[in-house]
Amino acid sequence: MxxxxxxxxxxxxxxxxxxxxxxxxxxxxxxxxxxxxxxxxxxxxxxxxxxxxxxxxxxxxxxxxxxxxxxxxxxxxxxxxxxxxxxxxxxxxxANHPLDCPVCDKGGECPLQDFTFRHGYPTSRIDGPRLHFKKPIPLSDKIALDRERCVLCYRCTRYYDEVAWEQELTTDERGVKSFITSQFDQPLQSIFSGNIIDLCPVGALTSRVWRFESRPWDMTHTETVCSRCSVGCSVTQWERRGQLVRVTSHENDDIDEGWICDRGRFDYTDVNDPSRLRTPSIRGKRSTWADAIGAVAAGIKGKGAKLGVSLPQDLTNEEAFLFRRLLDGPLKGAKVKMHGRTAIPAPEGDTMRIKEIDDASVIVVVASDLENDVPIIDLRVKKAVSKRGAKLIVVHPDGVDFDRNPHTVHIRNACGDLAEKVGGKEMPLYRATNERGALAQGVGGWDKLDGVEALFSWGPPPTAGIPSSAKFVAAWDHLPRDGYQEAVVLPAATFAERQGSYTNVEGTVQFLRPPIALRPPLKEGWEVLCELGAALGVSLDYAGIVPIQREMSLQAPDPSPEPMPVLIGPAHP
Incomplete structure (x- = not known):
């Protein structure tokens, strides 16, 4: 222009x-x-x-x-x-706004406060009765609504209509008595509902998870990467007194445009769980790190195909790099199963970027429910359809989120190698947080763990449970689980305490910045893998995360000279 x-x-x-x-x-x-x-x-x-x-x-x-x-x-x-x-x-x-500032969660970061000081009159002329509502109203188990504080800006209802494509919020009554409410007083169900908290310019919409926790000036905040899916949204994690107390969005137009899903916003309380594992144990008895790692090494070494390995979906690139060394050596032949692993192989070259969805004229989604698999890409596709007139074709055997849109063509059969034929681009929709990074390191397995005699369970236990055939179980986790009573247990750092990087769904490597300092006796993942490697006879002698990253960069293949001409999908086996 x-x-x-x-x-x-x-x-x-x-x-x-x-x-x-x-x-x-x-x-x-x-x-x-x-x-x-x-x-x-x-x-x-x-x-x-x-x-x-x-x-x-x-x-x-x-x-x-x-x-x-x-x-x-x-x-x-x-x-x-x-x-x-x-x-x-x-x-x-x-005129009707309550003087709730001393108890309002928005206090200290409230535009209404700031604008009143900078643009308002110095004194109030209002001395009549104020309009009152019942407060707070729970819109869901995560969000509270204070109707007295609402300034009827309609950001929340417009967001639901324009961005999320949901009909869950509306306005009731008329004139000065108007107020925001959920449709038919039903709780909000959208996986994107938490964004209205960030959008609200006053304290009308607040998080029930963070309610009355702290003031903004009482917390330190760190910009990092969300670990809840493969999109890799930019988020701000807020820490107070060694605890993770809040997660908010941090706008990154190349990836998330400032939106995050409710999993990324609210699923962090396990970091502060009082029952967290903090010391190693062997068969329920407290142990030293050296003894526990020695017991793990003795139980898994030389097992070959009789060893099963369950990997977390959010292992970092650096952890995957080190673990590959173990799989190539003393753990060679082990069956590996990654949580959330799809059937998609590693890409052969560059793939479509998330921001390129905005300019697409036709979008084909194959075998993926975007809302659950890659939520923020779901919003990108909706934007392309509603704002730019893109045509959407969904190839999926079941009903999905896009079915309600009249511009969606829903095909219930596979479409073959369509992208290559039409000269399009592909974005493989990996579900697991760092699935693409794990595949690049060669550790993103999806073997069945049935019949293994030894199990190394990193992160939560396998979805199907600990195999009954396993005579030896080693668990590396941050929470106690059923089945760990007779296991060798190593305490793990959480996503809020780890260093490293993720490779997101489009292939962008993003670095983690932990908001919480790891407190002994807990250890970084790379450090535990180095000690386990030493116990298994593999030299993994690194003094920190940076030397690992340096060696990884030296071994990285040259980038593909041209992008692959394929389309979005598929994401499911």
Whole structure:
């Protein structure tokens, strides 16, 4: 698009045609307060807080969030008319707003607080009775709604309509008595419901998991990678007093666009479980690391095909690299089963990038329920269909999330090597967190573990349970489980304490930044593997994670010169 020249508060700028005034102002560091506007949602001009004065135009304030720039426009955000208009809107917003700041979870990171100080009147003229609602209302077991705090920006309902394609939130009553509620007062079911917590500009929608836990200034936060599926969303993990207390989204337009699923947002409480394993044990008796690792080595060495290995879906690339050394040596011939493993082999070259879905004209999804397998890619596909008019074809034997959309063609039979024939691109939809990385290291097995005499269970036990044929069991886990009573147990670090990297579904390597320091006697995964290797007679002498990564980079194959011409899918055996 050609650039448009305009002036904002004396700053002469040029921005692409169609840019909204509120976005143009950001390019020169000018804040225009907003509640209803969000750059990932369609503009509606509901809250009127972004009023500005501009010429040529009508002789009254206009909403900056719905007005595109025009050639020669002169915008005044600090004119007396605009300043008074915004202060008036804030006064209206506060007319029924409770003074809950001391107990509100949004306190300290609340736009309403900030805007009131920066753009509102210094004193309140409201002394009449306020509107009251029953509060809080549980929208689900994870989300609470405080209707008194709501400013009716409609971000939450618009998100459900535009992004999640769900009909779970709506507005009830009219006028000043309007309030947000769930459809038919039913609990929210969407796997994407938690995003409305981040979207809410006030304390109306809060996490019941984090409720009354701490203030933002009481926590330290770390930007890292989600470990709950293969997409590898960027997240912010919040730590307080050695515990993981909150997970929020961190916008990465190349991958997640600022959205995360509820698994990534809420499934972290096991990190703080008081029953966590913290010391090694042998048959239920506390042991030293040296004795426990020696017992593991004695029980699994030289077993060949009689040894079964169950791998976690979120082992890091570095852990997979080290474990491959063991499988090539003393554990050669072992049966390996990875949690969440699909039937997809390692790709032969580069594959489609997640952000390329946005520009696709036709999308074919083969044998994958995106909502459950790769949730944020599900939202990308919905965006391509609803915003850009992409045609969606689903090849799946069962009903899936897209069936409700009239633009979806649902085929219940396999389509063969369609992508190569039409010159498309493929994105293999791996389910397991680091399945693509494990495959690259040659450890992403999916053997059956029936009949093994010894089992090395890394992470949760096998989905089918510990084989009854196993006479020796070694478990490397962070929680106690049934079947560990007679096992050799090694305590494991959680996703919030580990260093390393994941390779996500598109092939991007992303590095973990643990928010919680690992406290002795717990050890890093790479360190345990090095000690286990020594006990098995394999030299894995590394002083830290960086030397491992350096050696991995030296052994990495040259990248494929050209991308593969294939399509999205399949994801299931």
């Amino acid at each position: 050609p650039d448009v020249n305009l002036t904002i508060d004396g700053h002469k700028i040029a921005v692409p045609a169609g840019t909204l005034i509120v976005e143009a102002a950001k390019t020169v560091g000018i804040e225009i307060p907003v509640f209803c506007y969000h750059h990932k949602l369609d503009p509606v001009g509901a809250c009127r807080l972004c009023l500005v004065d501009f010429t040529p135009g009508p002789p009254r304030p206009q909403t900056a969030c719905t007005t595109p720039v025009s050639e020669g426009m002169v915008v005044r955000t600090q004119s007396a008319m605009a300043v008074a208009a915004r202060a008036d809107i804030l006064e209206f917003e506060l």
